Amino acid sequence: xxxxxxxxGDAIHRxxxxxxxxxKVDARINHWLTAGSFVLLALSGLALFHPSLYFLTGLFGGxxxxxxxxxxxxxxxFIGYLGLFIRFWKYNLWTPTDGTWLAKLHVFLxxxxxxxxEVGRYNFAQKCVFWSMTAFxxxxxxxxxxxxxxxxxxxxxxxxxxLAVLVHSMCxxxxxxxxxxxxxxxxxxxxxxxxxxxxxxxxxxxxxxxRKWLRELATGKSDQTPRGTPAE
Amino acid sequence: xxPPLPNPTTQPVPPKFGDKDLLRRSATSITPPxxxxxxxxxxxDVSKCIGCKACQTACLEWNDLREEVxxxxxxYENPHDLTPASWxxxxxxxxENPQTGNLEWLIRKDGCMHCExxxxxxxxxxxxxxxxxxxxxVDFQKENCIGCGYCVKGCPFNIPRISKVDNKAYKCxxxxxxxxxxxxxxxxxxxxxxxIVFGTKDEMKKWADKRIADLKSRGFAxxxxxxxxxxxxxxxxxxxxxxxxPQLYSGLPxxxxxxxxxxxxxxxxxxxxxxxxxxxxxxxxxxxxxxxxSVVSADDERNAKMLADKNMMxxxxx
Numbered sequence: 001x002x003x004x005x006x007x008x009g010d011a012i013h014r015x016x017x018x019x020x021x022x023x024k025v026d027a028r029i030n031h032w033l034t035a036g037s038f039v040l041l042a043l044s045g046l047a048l049f050h051p052s053l054y055f056l057t058g059l060f061g062g063x064x065x066x067x068x069x070x071x072x073x074x075x076x077x078f079i080g081y082l083g084l085f086i087r088f089w090k091y092n093l094w095t096p097t098d099g100t101w102l103a104k105l106h107v108f109l110x111x112x113x114x115x116x117x118e119v120g121r122y123n124f125a126q127k128c129v130f131w132s133m134t135a136f137x138x139x140x141x142x143x144x145x146x147x148x149x150x151x152x153x154x155x156x157x158x159x160x161x162x163l164a165v166l167v168h169s170m171c172x173x174x175x176x177x178x179x180x181x182x183x184x185x186x187x188x189x190x191x192x193x194x195x196x197x198x199x200x201x202x203x204x205x206x207x208x209x210x211r212k213w214l215r216e217l218a219t220g221k222s223d224q225t226p227r228g229t230p231a232e
Numbered sequence: 233x234x235p236p237l238p239n240p241t242t243q244p245v246p247p248k249f250g251d252k253d254l255l256r257r258s259a260t261s262i263t264p265p266x267x268x269x270x271x272x273x274x275x276x277d278v279s280k281c282i283g284c285k286a287c288q289t290a291c292l293e294w295n296d297l298r299e300e301v302x303x304x305x306x307x308y309e310n311p312h313d314l315t316p317a318s319w320x321x322x323x324x325x326x327x328e329n330p331q332t333g334n335l336e337w338l339i340r341k342d343g344c345m346h347c348e349x350x351x352x353x354x355x356x357x358x359x360x361x362x363x364x365x366x367x368x369x370v371d372f373q374k375e376n377c378i379g380c381g382y383c384v385k386g387c388p389f390n391i392p393r394i395s396k397v398d399n400k401a402y403k404c405x406x407x408x409x410x411x412x413x414x415x416x417x418x419x420x421x422x423x424x425x426x427x428i429v430f431g432t433k434d435e436m437k438k439w440a441d442k443r444i445a446d447l448k449s450r451g452f453a454x455x456x457x458x459x460x461x462x463x464x465x466x467x468x469x470x471x472x473x474x475x476x477x478p479q480l481y482s483g484l485p486x487x488x489x490x491x492x493x494x495x496x497x498x499x500x501x502x503x504x505x506x507x508x509x510x511x512x513x514x515x516x517x518x519x520x521x522x523x524x525x526s527v528v529s530a531d532d533e534r535n536a537k538m539l540a541d542k543n544m545m546x547x548x549x550x
Contacts, residue, residue, distance in 0.1 A: 014540050014541065014544060016533075017537065018533070018537050048382075049505070050502050050506070051260065051357065054259060054357065054359060062378075063357075063376075064378045064399065066378070067378045067380045068379075068399075109519070109523060110523055111524060111525075111526045147381065149379065149384075149394055150399060153381060158384060158385060159493075161381075161384065162493040162494055162497070163493055165382070165385055165497060166493050166497040169497060170501055170505070173501070173504075173505035173509060177508055177509060177512040180509070180512040180513055180516060184519075184520075188519070188520065188525055188526055190525050190526060190528060191528050202528060202536070203533060203537060203539075203540060204530075204533030206536060207535050208526075208528050208529070208532040209526075215539065218539050218540055218542075
């Protein structure tokens with residue numbers, strides 16, 4: 001039985017440097033499809049948010065196409081995120097370490113992660129991104145259905161639609177801000193992108209950022225992956 | 233009787249207004265024309281309306297619209313609501329006047345009010361899909377409409393309807409094509425009792441004053457003009473016998489204005505939104521400059537290797 005921080009497919013491979021598998025290929029595809037739909041949603045949404053960005057409708061084949069395609073992209077993202085949620089919710093549950101971690105947030109922001117409490121598969125900030133995106137996507141799909149004129153116009157009053165479109169646009173802005181933090185975090189911590197691109201990170205990366213996860217991986221039987229261990 | 237508009241000439245007439253007379257254009261900042269055209273208005277005298285629906289028919293005919301055959305549910309409204317094909321609709325309300333004990337049949341011709349401050353235009357995200365001419369007519373430009381339904385949310389009178397056929401928004405155009413060549417709207421032309429009259433806004437207000445004086449002399453003390461200031465006045469106005477209670481007339485809003493939710497959505501949210509996105513991007517750049525990157529050190533790699541090796545050893549020894 002693997003530890004609570006270890007996801008299926010996570011594995012450690014001895015060598016120099018140590019290589020740690022972090023995301024399986026299906027998790028990565030799931031992530032990038034969701035990420036891609038988010039980018040398209042942001043572009044098509046912003047196009048209708050402010051006239052100065054209306055030119056973005058050109059990317060989608062004009063205004064009518066943008067209007068028609070945006071809710072379908074949203075549906076796609078909702079399903080995509082559902083997949084990510086099912087995969088990762090367990091490792092994003094609150095642990096006591098998160099409190100001590102948050103108390104030393106200023107240390108983390110200065111880049112002195114060696115002085116931070118050891119964290120599992122995700123740190124407090126990552127968990128915040130996970131849960132806030134979960135909440136906002138629920139709000140977005142809810143309000144989005146209310147203002148999906150083509151199919152759902154008849155089910156709500158004009159007042160409800162007004163409120164929905166306001167909440168939809170405000171939450172969209174907050175989500176874009178969260179994604180900026182998400183992307184920046186991945187770029188800031190060097191060696192993070194390979195986790196989502198190639199599925200693996202170095203042992204040093206895991207030691208530095210997710211030591212508890214690495215320890216559980218190392219002490220567990222997770223080195224006996226179907227891939228086999230490196231030759232001894 | 234209001235002097236009827238003369239019949240048109242059979243010769244082609246150049247349009248009296250066009251794109252150079254735009255006061256507002258949706259999702260576009262334009263410079264309004266130096267000189268504003270004389271404001272026009274349609275005056276609907278509810279007290280003279282007999283509910284014949286000639287206006288509805290004339291509207292369908294002039295604008296080449298076909299309404300689907302509906303279902304009779306025991307009410308006079310036909311169709312039951314405004315639709316993409318029915319830009320105007322007679323609404324019938326029965327009101328038992330507590331003062332007189334009389335049953336009053338309040339018939340109101342519903343449709344676009346052509347607000348001076350149009351909420352539909354404010355909400356519209358598509359450049360040029362809604363325009364306001366300097367004579368006050370608010371018109372939808374079908375070719376620019378994307379069918380998002382924002383105009384529905386912007387309108388304080390619940391007028392625009394989105395077609396299920398072509399996903400475009402439709403509403404009364406005040407027969408802008410007729411007005412452009414000096415004609416009145418089709419509904420006005422068809423009205424047999426002059427409950428609908430058309431002219432300049434000043435003329436209409438003067439005419440309304442006469443009608444209101446007449447109504448007051450007949451005992452309607454609260455008769456008055458409906459030209460709501462919340463939308464800076466409208467270019468379709470009503471003479472009401474109970475101007476103090478517009479709600480009586482099938483829910484005509486007492487004090488219509490663009491919803492504060494719409495104002496917030498189209499105002500502060502935009503500025504605050506862009507500011508927030510910009511701030512998050514700027515903070516990221518700033519953090520990168522101040523804190524540098526978080527780099528994995530050789531020590532980290534060594535520690536990881538030791539941890540991995542130690543545990544491998546443990547496992548090998550039984």
